[in-house]
Amino acid sequence: MSQNHRHLTDAEHAIAQQLRDFQAKAAKMWCGYEKEAVIALVRALDTSAVMRLQRADTQKGGAAAGQLDHRFISLGAAAALRPFLTKLENQPSGVPWGPIQPNISQFAYSYLSCCGQLTHLSRMAALERQGLATTSFVNANHIIIQVPYSVPELSLQYALKARSSRALSNAPEDSLDELGWQKLHNRMKSYVDAPDGWFISYNNDQEIVSAYLERAKRYGRRYLESEALPDDVKIGDRSFGEWIHACDQALGRILCHIDFVSLLQQKRPRVAASNVLTLFARRDDIDEVWREAGLPADRAPPTMQALTLESSNLDDWEKAYEVPCAFYVDLGKEHVLLPCFGALTNPYFALFRHLRNTYKPDWDRGVDRREAIFRTDLAKAFPEPDFLVPPHGFQLRRPNGSKLTDVDAIVLDRRHGTLVLVQLKWHDVFGFSLSERESRRRNIAKANEWTERVISWIDGRTSAELAKAMGLDAKAADAPPILYVVARYAARFTGEQSQDPRASWLGWPEIQNVLDKDPAGDVLSLIPQLVLDQQARFAELEERRFEFRFPSLAVDLHITQEP
Structure with missing residues (x-):
């Protein structure tokens, strides 16, 4: 495991050592067969991701799905692949492709799960460096980690889930009804087969491509990255909307492939999904796909590199404790794997991180337009004639005429006369990364x-x-x-004690969630307390205890109420 922090706690060191032991043992087992190991692990990741997707769609899972903790399997991707991706450059050309053996599949799931659990525990232990956890040792090989429930952040997650449901319900109606999809799937079923008895082969047509592109767009609406910039902002040689479209096209191909696999299994029940979900391709062919999509020839290789999980970028994913949202996985000089798990986790994150780093001036110019969009969203939430939301901000000046500060937005309730002065904060979203969380917390402060x-x-x-x-x-x-500090996402953080109580610190999804309940009366005065009431639902959660057992380490994780 590559640790990117200079000062690790004793608990982090112990967890990292157990992970290194697993990695070393796996590297020894697969020495000289690193490509086979990468293929086995990505197949397990893809199968797990698709099972999780199908469980979410049906709200039920079979026995096999219930026996796996898919969250830990996906979270273990970067750490599990590290011993093998670092050795691929010494591997011979070619792809050792064949059906996976049951014992190999069992190894892949077990190894990924252990790596995912240790990655999760490493993040929990790292919270101690931010004063958000305590660790203690029962003995040299037994750790107790105590972490308080992140009550404000749990409340935000609840509001974000409501936002996601709202976005999906407000999305344009699917152009195909149930009967239309049934007819499309019947045609797809006639296109797909397994000529060699275990792999997959199928044809496609434009109607299928269009239907799954539309499905990909609907899928992508649940991710906050989709609203990161206005569609017309120029990033490099194309608009932000065009970059989104490129991601949607890639996701559409993945969603289509997943359904082809399902239809093949109906047709050929003996074909195992784990053998056919993951594909591979030549790097030159992927470059050509990007060039056909309009990317300049000189930008195709760096763009593809940014979207490929390889040894050079493992640190980025591991230090953020994130599931790698890659579109490709390195398989040597000539080939890449085409996984499902990365795009299903988040179809935009990897590309947007690349765009933000590569075209920083363009990205920053786009970010400057967020404030106006945020004001427009405020005006939609508090519409005329009952409310007034001016389309511009205001400069506040001292008696001598010098500028004191800005008020980004004003909301006035014409019925009750309540006036709210607003500061708007719109930062890029963060996931599990503790450094990015701390950056957002400091900026909000x-x-x-x-x-x-x-x-x-x-x-x-x-x-x-x-x-x-x-x-x-x-x-x-x-x-x-009334003063509001409104963050596009997180406005309050567990452990934060310094926020000035003379202002109300509110997340935009929390405000939207409160407004969806259509509160009566002086709503601008009520919102801050209603948001806190919503948060209070998570303050009385019972303590939860989890036991993790590994060959050389035991970890007890206690999620407790805040002191």
């Missing part, structure tokens, strides 16, 4: 200075006086204004 400056500018004046001073064409109440 800067709103304390904004709060102090705005209160000094208000100087005891009423909402009515402020509305007049700012030239608002609406009457406000003779009551103090």
Whole structure:
């Protein structure tokens, strides 16, 4: 395991050592057969990811699905593949392709699960360095990790799930109804077969491609990265919307392939999904696909490299404790694997990280437009004629005319006269990365200075006086204004004690979730408490205890109430 932190705790060292032991043992078992190992692991990752997808679609799983913890299997991808990806450059050309043996499959699942559990525990132990966990040793080989429930973040996750459901329900209707899909699948079934008895071969047509591109677009709406920038922002040689479209095309091919596999199994029940979900291709052919999609020839290799899981970028995924969202997996100088698990985890994350790093000036210019979009979203949430949301921000000035600060948005309730002054925060999303979480927390905390400056500018004046001073064409109440700090995603963090209570710190999905319940009365005054009431649902969770047992290490994980 590659650790990217300079100062590891004793618990992290012990967990990392157990992971290195697993990796060393796996490397010894597969010495000289690294390509076979990579193929076996990616097949297990793909099978697990598709089983998890199907369980989510049907809300039920069979016995085989229930016996596997798919979260840990996918989380173990980067660590499990590390011993083998680092050796591929010394492997001979060619692809050792054949049906997987049951004992090899069993090894892959077990090894991935152990690596995933240790990756998860490593993140839990790393929370101690941020004051969010405590670790202790029963003895040299037995660790106890105590982590408080992340109550504000659990509340945000709840609101984000509601947002995802809202996005899917508001998506355009599928152009194919149930009967249309049945007819399409019948034709697909006639196209697919297993000529050698264990692999897969099929034809395609434009109607199928279009149907699955549409399905991919609907699938992608649940991911926050899809709204990272306006569609027309130029990133490199194309618009952000065109980059999204390229990802959707790739995801559409994967979703289509998954259904072809299912249809083949109906036709040839003896064909194992684990043998046919994962494909491979020549690197030159993948380059050609990108060039046909409009990418300049000189940009195809670096773009493909950014989307390929290989030894050079394993650190990026491991230090963030993330499932690698790769479209390809390195299989030597000439070939790559075409996995399902990366795009199913998040079809946009890997490419967008590449775009943000490669075209930073373009990306930053696009980010500058987020504030206007956020104001537009506020206006939609608080519409006329009951509310006033000016289409611009306001500069606040000192008595001598110098600039004091900005108010990014204003919301005025025309019925009750409630005035809200808003600072908007829209950062790129973060997943399991603790460094990115800390970066977002620090940036949000800067709103304390904004709060102090705005209160000094208000100087005891009423909402009515402020509305007049700012030239608002609406009457406000003779009551103090309200201050909101609104983050596009997370506004409150577990362990954060420094946020100025004179402002309400709110996540945009939490506000939307409250508004969906259509609260009556002075809604702008009620929202902060309603959000906290929603959060309180997670404050009384019972303590949960998990036991993890490995050959040389035992770890007890206790998820507790906040002290």
